[in-house]
Amino acid sequence: MLVVSLTGGIASGKSTTSRLFSGSPYNIPLIDLDVLAREVVEPNDASKTLKKLVDHFGAEAILNEDGTLNRAALGRLIFGKEQEQNRKVANKYIHSAVRKRTAWLVMKYWLTGTPVVIIDTPLAVEAGLWKFCGEMILVYCPAEQQLERMIKRDSDKGLTREDAENRLNSQLALEKKISYADVVLDNADNAKSTLEQQVKEVVERWETQHNRGLGKVRTLVQWLIPPVGLIMALYATWARTSRVSKRLREEKQKERSQ
Ligand SMILES: CC(C)(COP(=O)(O)OP(=O)(O)OC[C@H]1O[C@@H](n2cnc3c(N)ncnc32)[C@H](O)[C@@H]1O)[C@@H](O)C(=O)NCCC(=O)NCCS
Numbered sequence: 105m106l107v108v109s110l111t112g113g114i115a116s117g118k119s120t121t122s123r124l125f126s127g128s129p130y131n132i133p134l135i136d137l138d139v140l141a142r143e144v145v146e147p148n149d150a151s152k153t154l155k156k157l158v159d160h161f162g163a164e165a166i167l168n169e170d171g172t173l174n175r176a177a178l179g180r181l182i183f184g185k186e187q188e189q190n191r192k193v194a195n196k197y198i199h200s201a202v203r204k205r206t207a208w209l210v211m212k213y214w215l216t217g218t219p220v221v222i223i224d225t226p227l228a229v230e231a232g233l234w235k236f237c238g239e240m241i242l243v244y245c246p247a248e249q250q251l252e253r254m255i256k257r258d259s260d261k262g263l264t265r266e267d268a269e270n271r272l273n274s275q276l277a278l279e280k281k282i283s284y285a286d287v288v289l290d291n292a293d294n295a296k297s298t299l300e301q302q303v304k305e306v307v308e309r310w311e312t313q314h315n316r317g318l319g320k321v322r323t324l325v326q327w328l329i330p331p332v333g334l335i336m337a338l339y340a341t342w343a344r345t346s347r348v349s350k351r352l353r354e355e356k357q358k359e360r361s362q
C-alpha cells in the first residue's frame with residue numbers, strides 16, 4: 105500500500121486538493137488529521153486528551169460553558185511566535201492521540217487491500233510524519249496568498265489579519281518544506297483546472313507505478329507477505345531520510361557559498 109502524506113501550510117489548499125483525490129473519479133481513501141485532531145478533544149474521547157489540556161491550561165481558559173473545547177481560546181493560546189511553549193504542550197497531547205488513531209486507520213486500509221491512502225496533514229514536516237510515508241506531496245502557494253485566502257475564508261468567523269499572521273508564523277515556511285517533498289503542486293493559480301490537471305498527472309503516475317505490471321506484483325507481495333512489506337517499508341523510510349538529508353545538506357552548502 106502506498107501511504108501518501110499531503111501537506112502544505114495553512115490555507116495553501118490542502119483540503120481543496122485532497123477533495124480532488126478523494127472525490128470522483130479517483131475516490132482515493134483519505135485520512136484528514138485536522139478532523140482526527142477534532143475528534144480526540146471531544147469530552148468523551150477515550151484518549152482523555154481534553155482532560156490533559158484542561159489540567160495544563162485550566163478549565164476557565166479553554167472550555168466552553170458546556171464543557172467542550174473553546175477552539176478559538178486554545179487557538180489564541182497556542183498560535184504565534186511567542187506561544188511556542190504552549191503550542192508544544194498542546195501538540196504533545198493532541199498529536200500523540202492523533203498518531204494512534206492514524207496508525208489504526210492505516211492498518212485498517214492495509215487489511216482491506218487498499219492500494220493508495222492519503223493522509224492530509226498540515227504538519228507532516230514539523231511532526232516528522234514525512235519519514236514514514238511512501239511519498240510526500242506539498243501543496244504550495246506564496247505566503248501572502250495563504251494569508252489572503254485564510255482571511256477571505258475565515259474573517260466571518262472573527263479571524264483578524266493579526267490572527268492569520270500568528271497562525272502562519274506557527275508553521276515552518278512552505279519554502280523550507282520543499283526539500284522534503286517528492287511532488288510540489290503549484291496552487292498559486294486561481295483557476296481550479298490548473299490544480300485538477302496536476303492531480304490527474306499524479307494519479308496516472310501512481311496507476312503506472314503501483315497498479316500495473318511489476319508494480320502490481322510488488323504491491324500484492326507486500327500485502328500477502330507482511331514481513332516483506334515491513335522490510336520494504338523500512339527500506340523506503342531509510343531511502344527517503346537519506347534523500348532528504350542530502351538535499352538539506354546541498355541547500356545549506358548553497359546558502360553558505362552565496
Ligand atoms: C488550536 C485549535 C483548537 C484551533 O482550532 P480551529 O478550529 O481554529 O483551527 P483548525 O483545527 O481547523 O486548524 C486550522 C489550521 O491551523 C493550523 N494548525 C492547527 N494546529 C496547529 C499547530 N499546532 N501548529 C501549527 N499550525 C497548526 C493548520 O494549518 C490547520 O489546518 C486546533 O487547531 C488544534 O487543536 N490544534 C492543535 C492540534 C494540531 O496540531 N492539529 C493539526 C493536525 S494534527
Ligand SMILES: Nc1ncnc2c1ncn2[C@@H]1O[C@H](COP(=O)(O)OP(=O)(O)OP(=O)(O)O)[C@@H](O)[C@H]1O
Nearest residue numbers: 113114115116117118119120226253257291293294
Ligand atoms: N487555486 C485556488 N484558487 C482560489 N482559491 C483557492 C484555491 N485553492 C484554495 N482556495 C481557497 O483558499 C482557501 C483555503 O483552501 P483550503 O481550505 O483548501 O486550504 P487548507 O490548506 O486545507 O487550509 P487549512 O490548513 O486552514 O485547513 C479556501 O477558501 C479555498 O476555497
